[in-house]
Amino acid sequence: MVLYILLSGITYLGLLTNNPFTTYLGLTLFVTFTSYILTWYLLVNLTLLNSQIIFEDGTIEVVIGNQAQLSVRVVSSIPLRFASTLSLLHPPHVITGVERVVINGGNKIVNITGRWVGEVYIIGGLIEVADEMGLLRVQGLLINEGIHVIIRPARSRKEGVKRGLSGYGEIGMFVEGMLGDLKALVEYDYERPASSIHWLTSARVGDLIMVSRGEHGSCPAIIMDSSSSVLIPRDGKRLIDEFLQAISDVAQRCPEVNVILVSRGYVEQRVITWNSIPSLERYVRIRIVKNHLDSAAIDIPQYFIRYLGINELAEVAYIKEELNDEATDAEIEKAHSIIGGRKHVLLLHPRVYG
Amino acid sequence: MKLGNYVAYISVSITWLIMELSVAQYMQYSGAIIFFAILINVASMVIASYRPAYHTYLFTVNTAVMIYVGYTLPSNLATAYSMALSITIIMYLLLNGLLKPLILLISVPIIYVSYIVEKALLRTPIITVLSALIGTAGINSHLFILVLSWYLSLFIVLIIIVLLVLLIK
Numbered sequence: 001m002v003l004y005i006l007l008s009g010i011t012y013l014g015l016l017t018n019n020p021f022t023t024y025l026g027l028t029l030f031v032t033f034t035s036y037i038l039t040w041y042l043l044v045n046l047t048l049l050n051s052q053i054i055f056e057d058g059t060i061e062v063v064i065g066n067q068a069q070l071s072v073r074v075v076s077s078i079p080l081r082f083a084s085t086l087s088l089l090h091p092p093h094v095i096t097g098v099e100r101v102v103i104n105g106g107n108k109i110v111n112i113t114g115r116w117v118g119e120v121y122i123i124g125g126l127i128e129v130a131d132e133m134g135l136l137r138v139q140g141l142l143i144n145e146g147i148h149v150i151i152r153p154a155r156s157r158k159e160g161v162k163r164g165l166s167g168y169g170e171i172g173m174f175v176e177g178m179l180g181d182l183k184a185l186v187e188y189d190y191e192r193p194a195s196s197i198h199w200l201t202s203a204r205v206g207d208l209i210m211v212s213r214g215e216h217g218s219c220p221a222i223i224m225d226s227s228s229s230v231l232i233p234r235d236g237k238r239l240i241d242e243f244l245q246a247i248s249d250v251a252q253r254c255p256e257v258n259v260i261l262v263s264r265g266y267v268e269q270r271v272i273t274w275n276s277i278p279s280l281e282r283y284v285r286i287r288i289v290k291n292h293l294d295s296a297a298i299d300i301p302q303y304f305i306r307y308l309g310i311n312e313l314a315e316v317a318y319i320k321e322e323l324n325d326e327a328t329d330a331e332i333e334k335a336h337s338i339i340g341g342r343k344h345v346l347l348l349h350p351r352v353y354g
Numbered sequence: 355m356k357l358g359n360y361v362a363y364i365s366v367s368i369t370w371l372i373m374e375l376s377v378a379q380y381m382q383y384s385g386a387i388i389f390f391a392i393l394i395n396v397a398s399m400v401i402a403s404y405r406p407a408y409h410t411y412l413f414t415v416n417t418a419v420m421i422y423v424g425y426t427l428p429s430n431l432a433t434a435y436s437m438a439l440s441i442t443i444i445m446y447l448l449l450n451g452l453l454k455p456l457i458l459l460i461s462v463p464i465i466y467v468s469y470i471v472e473k474a475l476l477r478t479p480i481i482t483v484l485s486a487l488i489g490t491a492g493i494n495s496h497l498f499i500l501v502l503s504w505y506l507s508l509f510i511v512l513i514i515i516v517l518l519v520l521l522i523k
Contacts, residue, residue, distance in 0.1 A: 010421065011501055014497065015493065015494065015497055015498060015501060016493075018493075018494045018497070019425055019432075020429050020432040020433070020436075020494075020497060021424040021425060021427055021429075021431075021432035021435060021436050022421065022424070022425055022436075023497045023500070023501065024432055024433055024436035024437075025421065025424065025436040025439055025440060027500065027501055027504055028436060028437065028440040029440055029443065030504075030508075031465060031468065031504060031508060032440065032444060032461075032465070034508050034512070035461040035462075035464040035465045035468065035508070035511075036453060036457060036458055036461045038461070038464055038511065038512060038515050039457050039458075039460050039461035039464055040454075040457050040461075041515070041516075041519065042515055042518070042519060043457060043460065045519045045522070046522070049522060080456075132451060132452045132453070132454070133447075133452050133453075
């Protein structure tokens with residue numbers, strides 16, 4: 001803008017003072033810069049329209065709080081190279097920066113930091129090209145099939161989580177949980193590992209006797225609140241991450257964990273393994289986001305949103321306010337009835353953790 | 355194409371020095387102007403040699419001086435001097451990587467199209483009427499019509515290109 005005011009100023013000075021030199025100079029530069037900028041605008045738009053974003057990896061796994069690397073490149077069928085900035089489109093579960101990439105300029109390594117536990121898709125990127133003189137900027141939305149990012153909870157048990165698991169931390173219970181409850185002593189099956197042989201009894205009866213154990217041992221059933229309130233971050237931290245860390249601690253010693261999801265008017269039982277914990281977060285989040293897409297926050301300029309389908313929007317949208325859908329005592333009672341007579345039950349609810 | 359800022363600045367400065375020496379004999383009022391212009395140019399080259407980071411400021415100062423020199427030149431040199439100065443400014447921006455040579459080259463047809471539109475506009479009756487009106491107001495009608503027709507032609511080309519971009523989007 002300053003440049004154009006200056007050039008127009010030189011031209012008008014020549015006009016007012018009847019000086020042909022300044023008029024010619026101002027006009028020549030004005031015509032040259034304007035046609036340059038118009039050409040640049042046309043070429044950049046053509047290049048962006050024929051561009052695509054390519055992720056080199058299929059799936060990325062990262063532990064919460066840690067970093068992983070993603071290789072990305074932007075290619076166009078128009079053989080021009082433009083320096084640009086790229087912001088990846090994803091929900092706030094991962095943190096990425098604004099990266100400088102060159103269109104048709106090879107791969108760029110992007111650092112991804114796992115912020116929250118979950119399973120998300122990076123559906124593409126928002127690319128911005130600015131001319132070197134800073135006169136014009138053009139933005140483009142590049143969408144592809146998306147790259148799958150899994151953010152796993154930490155393997156180690158955290159101090160804060162012990163609170164929620166009080167009564168399950170003793171070594172004896174831990175081993176019992178891992179191996180399963182002792183059901184009976186039976187004759188040794190030679191296809192089973194020798195570690196299952198109960199040597200004391202074998203010595204007493206003079207034959208090989210092994211321990212037969214139940215599948216899940218003392219694994220607790222878990223009732224987890226899956227309302228919007230557990231997804232809302234407070235000081236950057238979400239309740240659901242604490243819940244998932246607690247489930248992770250249980251899942252490390254129990255191959256399968258019964259998790260009852262509860263929110264207002266909703267109770268559902270799911271069987272979770274350690275590997276499927278991020279999917280549980282995704283299941284909870286997408287269920288809420290799809291039902292309340294209008295009140296979700298989407299970190300994409302408004303004029304690009306119309307180019308995205310509901311599934312793509314649900315991938316990058318995030319709940320921004322509580323929907324008053326917290327589970328009441330009625331849903332928790334219903335969850336208890338589903339569990340039946342289980343001895344150990346872990347309740348993950350905002351009233352307990354909040 | 356991006357040379358070192360220092361090389362770019364010195365190349366343009368030397369061209370300006372040649373231009374200043376060439377026009378020195380045509381100065382209408384005072385030789386002091388061209389003397390000071392040469393002095394500032396040479397001093398700027400020395401400063402740029404020690405502090406290449408100042409090349410932008412030195413370029414701006416010297417451009418202003420060159421424009422002032424051109425302002426005092428006789429009318430018959432206006433076209434040649436304005437073209438030479440425009441070329442050196444564009445060269446400096448090209449050498450510094452602020453303009454891309456390929457895009458500048460591709461933009462030449464747009465300038466040509468604008469030129470054709472400008473010539474067509476000059477033949478329209480409204481321009482003739484405006485020219486007569488401006489002449490009576492005491493403004494140089496030739497310069498005014500030149501500026502107006504170029505602005506209009508560029509505006510028309512701009513609208514066509516923006517519509518084209520919107521269409522392909």
